[in-house]
Amino acid sequence: MTQELASQGSKQDSKRCVYDTELLARIEDLIRGFQAQVRDAQGSACEGAMVYGLRVLVALANMVLQKRDMFEIEPWHIISAHAPLSMPGEMLLRVKDFKNKNMPPYEAIMAFYDHGYTAQIDGILFLAALGQFQRMRQTGREKQVSINISARSLRDSDFVKVTLARLESLDLVSDEKVLIEIHESAPHLSLSRQVLELYRAVGVGFVIDDVGMNMNDVLRLADFEGLAEFVKLDRHTVCAPEGEAYALDQVMSFVETLMPGTLCVAEGVQTAEHAWDIVQKYPSILYAQGLYLPDEREVFQREFKAAQSDQGLASARS
Numbered sequence: 001m002t003q004e005l006a007s008q009g010s011k012q013d014s015k016r017c018v019y020d021t022e023l024l025a026r027i028e029d030l031i032r033g034f035q036a037q038v039r040d041a042q043g044s045a046c047e048g049a050m051v052y053g054l055r056v057l058v059a060l061a062n063m064v065l066q067k068r069d070m071f072e073i074e075p076w077h078i079i080s081a082h083a084p085l086s087m088p089g090e091m092l093l094r095v096k097d098f099k100n101k102n103m104p105p106y107e108a109i110m111a112f113y114d115h116g117y118t119a120q121i122d123g124i125l126f127l128a129a130l131g132q133f134q135r136m137r138q139t140g141r142e143k144q145v146s147i148n149i150s151a152r153s154l155r156d157s158d159f160v161k162v163t164l165a166r167l168e169s170l171d172l173v174s175d176e177k178v179l180i181e182i183h184e185s186a187p188h189l190s191l192s193r194q195v196l197e198l199y200r201a202v203g204v205g206f207v208i209d210d211v212g213m214n215m216n217d218v219l220r221l222a223d224f225e226g227l228a229e230f231v232k233l234d235r236h237t238v239c240a241p242e243g244e245a246y247a248l249d250q251v252m253s254f255v256e257t258l259m260p261g262t263l264c265v266a267e268g269v270q271t272a273e274h275a276w277d278i279v280q281k282y283p284s285i286l287y288a289q290g291l292y293l294p295d296e297r298e299v300f301q302r303e304f305k306a307a308q309s310d311q312g313l314a315s316a317r318s
Contacts, residue, residue, distance in 0.1 A: 023127045027061045053111030059097045076287035077300045079279045083286040088144040119156035122149045146179035167202045183209040205229040221258040235268020272303035
């Protein structure tokens, strides 16, 4: 099937090019394995989600063959002079079908997670993300990116082996960075600390994603103490009214107690004014990220400076 996929790609691209055969082979293996699960699920409540997962995987293979970007970069906007990274951004999966229509990926990814294919789908997406990052590096578009995976994948030897090998081949320079965002906890992850150190040895940093104040967050913060470079604060927390349970003031106190000195990223930030208010109250929050913030870093910085000026004028008048 890999040869068939490569043959299709050659018809779509008349120019001579090299395909990521490792990535295509992994997609092929997952398609074959998951097809059997889909057949067994016929008539069940999960059949629709599993079929959709398979369709998204096939569409993803087509995008690989066409060498199309399948991740959108959502910037971490700098809101503090102490921010250590100059232009980080999160790689968000954006799959399109053969008619170039968007295929929302969340349900598809969860179909693989829920049926025992977490490490396989994470491995495919990680390799695809690194491939796109490599192209972006060459054109100077991006230098620092974060990639989402489940913590469970870090307990899979094949995932660790293939991702470490690919990361080592990148040969990152001083101002380049790959961050791994951990968006799920895993029991006894502390057993994998030696593995996490292997990633750090090749220059990879860790980010704990979507931190609020539930028990899973307590476990994740404990597991990654001394290893995580950043904590991402859940968007519901960032936008909750101050004083409520799980609001930003409560969660920041929780994070600073368990991981003192950790640098933070606020997700779900609505505007540059919102970002300015946040950093005034919580200096350890160095970056703002949000769906409604500008895609261009320069535009946000202009808006952020304007918010600073407006606040300064308001303070002077009062």
